[in-house]
Amino acid sequence: MSEYFEHDRDGNSVGLVEKKFHTFAAAPDELLLESGARLGPITVAYETMGALNADKSxxxxxxxxxxxxxxxAGYYTGNDPKPGWWDIMVGPGKGIDTDRYFVICSNVLGGCMGTTGPASLNPATGRPYGLDxxxxxxGDMVKVQKSLLDHLxxxxxLAVIGGSIGGMQVIEWAINYPDMVASAIMLATTTRHxxxxxxxxxxxxxxxxxxxxxxxGDYYGGPKPDLGLALARMVGHVTYLSDDAMRSKFGRRLQDRESLSFDFDANFQVESYLRYQGSKFVQRFDANTFLYVTKAADYFDVRHHHGHGSQVEAFAGxxxxxxxxxxTSxxxxxxxxxxxxxxxxxxxGLDVSFCEIEAKCGHDAFLLPxxxxxxxxxxFLKRVYEEENDAL
Amino acid sequence: MSEYFEHDRDGNSVGLVEKKFHTFAAAPDELLLESGARLGPITVAYETMGALNADKSxxxxxxxxxxxxxxxAGYYTGNDPKPGWWDIMVGPGKGIDTDRYFVICSNVLGGCMGTTGPASLNPATGRPYGLDxxxxxxGDMVKVQKSLLDHLxxxxxLAVIGGSIGGMQVIEWAINYPDMVASAIMLATTTRHxxxxxxxxxxxxxxxxxxxxxxxGDYYGGPKPDLGLALARMVGHVTYLSDDAMRSKFGRRLQDRESLSFDFDANFQVESYLRYQGSKFVQRFDANTFLYVTKAADYFDVRHHHGHGSQVEAFAGxxxxxxxxxxTSxxxxxxxxxxxxxxxxxxxGLDVSFCEIEAKCGHDAFLLPxxxxxxxxxxFLKRVYEEENDAL
Structure with missing residues (x-):
């Protein structure tokens, strides 16, 4: 979520990658959602890095x-100012070593970066869905990812890995497709909000x-709710950081001035930072997607959806x-x-390892070096890969 | 700040109180503010409870x-649904015992409950100040309180007591008027944000x-920025509570429904609660006052204003x-x-007692029973009163 750290364009990037698309539900009522509604057509935007081995293991x-x-991870062109959002983790010799593994990442259902979402055309009207x-x-997001894997x-x-709302998808994968998931890595996440x-x-x-x-929600083609989305992003940013992180990053330092201005301009650096993050976000993100993805996260509750109220039962299969x-923070x-x-x-009786990492930077820690x-x-990936291939 | 707890109309209230007004700076440029600006006329709204003793001690x-x-504390009429905001603390036999002490409370400078603030008439224009x-x-707020006391x-x-931004005023009192303040009680506060x-x-x-x-800021007489103020209040409410408090108060309980509605209505109780708090607040509070009082709190920094960067030096006098x-929370x-x-x-070398109270309810704890x-x-008040009167 955080973008204030800058990546170096180093030799350990996966290099150039290509965004691909797969349309798997071509009919308007093809995908049955958990709500009971049906949705189609559905296109999923995805990228791959590394090479798939012969036995696809x-x-x-x-x-x-x-x-x-x-x-x-990686770059689309030689001129991109920044690589993908998790370039620190995904690449040759990195945490997820693309010299060894074939990495797939797709935009979530409801997203605004290529996968079908509220900004996509509603076949019933020929106009963007909006709140329709x-x-x-x-679970629906994971179902779409499963269809992509079927297609491939x-x-x-070998593993599903993600942090925050990505971690919720990992949990859902492990529960919904137990025979397909050899390992699950959940970072900075929760089984319910x-x-x-x-x-x-x-x-x-x-x-x-x-x-x-x-x-x-019907703002496509007109002025967008940028002020609202910027505010939402500002609130989000504060929750991704920690008291400690904000103290060391900003403290009470003033922005481009020697003393207080006695007006409502941004006096403190933290104020400028938030305003900047808010205004930058609206350039690349759709407000409706913010509504849908946060709602999906709020609804997520493994006890309720998979365990009849019990978290232990939810993980039984x-x-x-x-x-x-x-x-920690x-x-x-x-x-x-x-x-x-x-x-x-x-x-x-699951084989589970747990680690609480000492980190000052709050929820965002999983995205930072x-x-x-x-x-x-x-x-962990190495161990699982070896164990899985011994077992074969 | 919190209003979701209901007070009982019990026998320990101070009973009926009257809001009084004192205008102390009658000329437009009478009060010199810390910013260097001058302000007047200034009216301060205040209430008193209990009886002032003969030596005003x-x-x-x-x-x-x-x-x-x-x-x-107390009620304006026999029909008020609720007493003043700190009725649990101020009254006969209570923490601040009105059988023993003469209690004064005034609305802050910049407020919207009777004291001069952005909604007051600007003598230069004959219209409300707004952002003018x-x-x-x-420090300016405390200066106004000092003028009220001079008038009385x-x-x-014997004591200045307050929580949160009220606590900042207590600190300022102790620093600015050392010979006037026998004791200072700071609750849930800080020397800088x-x-x-x-x-x-x-x-x-x-x-x-x-x-x-x-x-x-020039919205008086027209539609008010209610949506913005409601949002500001919602953010505030979350910061006043704690993870623990919200879990026990709301958890993931649904609002007036058996199951998720799969729309953007308030599904969870915590959502309804926030929307309610936001909409209730706008009925009684002025958005400009929110700007001015939060800005004063953000600017507050005893190291900077009183200690040349040192907190120890700030308290030297x-x-x-x-x-x-x-x-704790x-x-x-x-x-x-x-x-x-x-x-x-x-x-x-100050005589200072410190206590961290175990409380689940977050920042709001000082307002709760x-x-x-x-x-x-x-x-503490009893001790100080006895020591002060021995010393006389």
């Missing part, structure tokens, strides 16, 4: 969070829906080896939530 | 936080200023006995900030 599916997309787009769930002829995943997390999402949604340009990682999905998930997995995180992921 | 000044006002109102500081002939305060606290305030301000009805109280002004303040006071809090305040 080296596939790593990366799932992205709220503001991510299929562009996980059905409310989708994390991939029957087994706390009231606090729902509250912040709801404030973001209200900011968007209160914007007069929102026009009940899972076979994947799991690596769960939380970060993440107050959006605090460590206790990861610990509870790990407990529920262990009660089912972290030697420990990369090493843990790298070693 | 029993005066307790209560300072209020962002959304408070002079109506600290000068940016005021916590009060030369000594962290970047995190500034960030949340800035989001609230941006929400207000982004509202098309804001009209650069203080003579008041101090009671500092923080709450307050993540807006976490305990470490209170501890730092206490350290700086102790380095100056808490036996420990009431007892601590009550005993």
């Amino acid at each position: 080296n596939v790593v599916l990366v799932t992205h969070a709220l503001s991510g997309d299929s562009h996980v 787009f059905p409310v989708v769930t994390i 002829g991939i029957k087994k995943l 706390s009231a606090l997390a729902i509250a912040f999402n709801e404030i973001g949604r209200q900011a968007i829906m209160s914007d007069p340009n929102f026009s009940k 899972v076979k994947a080896k799991a690596l769960v990682i939380s970060f 993440d107050w959006l999905y605090p460590t206790y939530q990861s610990r509870n998930m790990v407990k529920a997995m262990k009660k089912n 972290n030697e420990r995180l990369s090493t843990l992921v790298n070693r | 029993n005066v307790v000044l209560v300072t209020h936080a962002l959304s408070g006002d002079s109506h600290v 109102f000068p940016v005021v500081t916590i 002939g009060i030369k000594k305060l 962290s970047a995190l606290a500034i960030a949340f305030n800035e989001i609230g301000r941006q929400a207000i200023m982004s509202d098309p009805n804001f009209s650069k 203080v003579k008041a006995k101090a009671l500092v109280i923080s709450f 307050d993540w807006l002004y976490p305990t470490y900030q209170s501890r730092n303040m206490v350290k700086a006071m102790k380095k100056n 808490n036996e420990r809090l009431s007892t601590l305040v009550n005993r």
Whole structure:
């Protein structure tokens, strides 16, 4: 989610990648959603890195969070100012080593980066869906990813890995397709949102829906609810950081001035930073997608959807080896939530490793360079790959 | 700040109180503000409870936080549905015992409950100030309170007590008028805002200023920036609560429904609660006051304004006995900030007591019924009163 760190264009990038598209549900009512609604046609935008081996046993599916997309690593052209959103993790010799693994990442259902979402054309009207787009769930997103893998002829995943809302998709994968998922890596995530997390999402949604340009979601072709979306992004950014991270990053330093200005300009650096993040985000993101993806995350609840109220029961059918990682300063999905998930997995006798990484940077930690995180992921993948291939 | 708890109309209220007004700066340029601007006329709205004793040695000044006002306890009429905002603390036999002390509370400068603020008439134009109102500081607010006390002939305060932004006023009192303040009680407060606290305030301000009805602050007589102010209030409410408090209060309980609705209505109770708090707030509060009071809080920094960068130096001239109280789950002004303040006071040899109260309810804890809090305040006041009167 964070974009304030800059990547170096180093020799360890996967290099150039290409965004591809697959349309798998061609009829308007082809995909049955968890809500009972039907949706089609559905196109999914995806990217791949590394080489698929002969027995297709080296596939790593990366799932992205709220503001991510299929562009996980590498560059589209030689002139891109920045690589994909997780270039620090995905590449030759990195945590997810593209010299060894075939990495796939697709934009989520409801997204705005190539996969069908609220900005896509509604076949019933010939105009963008807007709020006529059905409310989708994390399970629906995973179903779309499964169809992509079917299309690619991939029957087994060495690993599914993702952080935050991407981590929810990992959990859903492990539960819904137990025979297909050899391992699951959940970073900075939770099996259900706390009231606090729902509250912040709801404030973001209200900011968007209160914007007069929102026009009940039917703003395509006209002025967009940029002010509302910028506010939503500002709220999000504060939740991704931590008190500590903000203190060391900004403290009370003033922005381009020696003393207080006694007006309502941005006096403090943290104010400028938030305004900048908000205004930058609206250039690349669709406000309706913000509504749909946050709603899917708020609805996500493995106890409720898979366990008749019990988290232990929810994980009963899972076979994947799991690596769960939380970060000390993440107050959006605090460590206790990861610990509870790990407990529920262990009660089912699962092979699960858990690590709480000391990190100052809050929820965003999984997106930032972290030697420990990369090493843990790298070693876990190696172990699982060896065990899986011994087992074959 | 919180209003979701209901007070019982019990026998321990101070009963009926009257809001009074005092105009002390009658000329347009009479009050010199910290910014260098001059302001007048200035009217201050205040209320008193209890009886002033003969030697005027029993005066307790209560300072209020962002959304408070002079109506600290009791009722205006026999029909008020609710008493003043701190009725749990102020009354016969309570933490601040009105059988013993004469309590004064006034609306802050820049407020919207009777004291001169951005909604007041600008003598230069004959219209409400709006953003022509000068940016005021916590020090300016205290200066106005001092003028009120001069008017009432009060030369000594047994105690100044307040929480949150009210606590900042207490700190300012102790520093600016050391010979007048016998004791200072700071609850859930800080000597300066962290970047995190500034960030949340800035989001609230941006929400207000982004509202098309804001009209650069000149909205009096027209539609008001209610949507922006409601959003600002929603953000505030989340910061006043804690993860724990929200979990026990709301969890993931649904609002008036059995199952998810798969739309963007308020599905969860926490969503309804926030929407309700937002819409209720706009009925009684002025958006411009939100801007001015949060800005004053963000600017507040005792190191910078009183200590040449040193907190220890800032407290060097203080003579008041101090009671500092923080709450375990307050993540807006976490305990470490209170501890730092206490350290700086102790380095100056001050008589300071510190207590971190175990409380689940976050920053709002100082406004909620808490036996420990009431007892601590009550005993501290008794001790100071006895010591002061022995000393006479």
